[in-house]
Amino acid sequence: xxxxxxxxxxxxxxxxxxxxxxxxxxxxxxxxxxxxxxxxxxxxxxxxxxxxxxxxxxxxxxxxxxxxxxxxxxxxxxxxxxxxxxxxxxxxxxxxxxxxxxxxxxxxxxxxxxxxxxxxxxxxxxxxxxxxxxxxxxxxxxxxxx
Numbered sequence: 001x002x003x004x005x006x007x008x009x010x011x012x013x014x015x016x017x018x019x020x021x022x023x024x025x026x027x028x029x030x031x032x033x034x035x036x037x038x039x040x041x042x043x044x045x046x047x048x049x050x051x052x053x054x055x056x057x058x059x060x061x062x063x064x065x066x067x068x069x070x071x072x073x074x075x076x077x078x079x080x081x082x083x084x085x086x087x088x089x090x091x092x093x094x095x096x097x098x099x100x101x102x103x104x105x106x107x108x109x110x111x112x113x114x115x116x117x118x119x120x121x122x123x124x125x126x127x128x129x130x131x132x133x134x135x136x137x138x139x140x141x142x143x144x145x146x
Contacts, residue, residue: 012076028078036080037110042137046106047082063087071096074122082106099128106135
């Protein structure tokens with residue numbers, strides 16, 4: 001017997017209210033809510049290293065560097081990139097950025113298709129975005145195995 005789960009669509013205000021008290025992070029895409037999965041050790045170390053390097057590089061500038069718990073808002077959609085840089089002097093919201101200049105995603109088997117196909121299309125709506133970078137977490141490991 002198959003079970004069909006009914007999709008529930010949320011508006012932005014309801015999503016943001018729910019996300020403040022949620023134990024698991026969720027992305028909101030075209031009104032549908034998608035739970036975020038946990039990351040591997042390699043994924044976490046790579047994202048943390050990128051964050052630390054960018055934070056050091058941008059020290060003293062007006063840009064802020066954020067980790068994976070900061071949402072990016074694109075129209076009425078919300079995403080949780082692994083690393084985000086925003087140089088907007090004052091973000092209008094406390095829990096998300098609206099004008100990122102750099103978005104970095106560390107690729108995982110469970111998210112790679114969305115990171116390569118869906119997100120670049122959504123991020124085209126961000127006039128402030130200068131670069132969208134994808135980082136493979138298995139390339140160095142494979143290179144060392146040779």
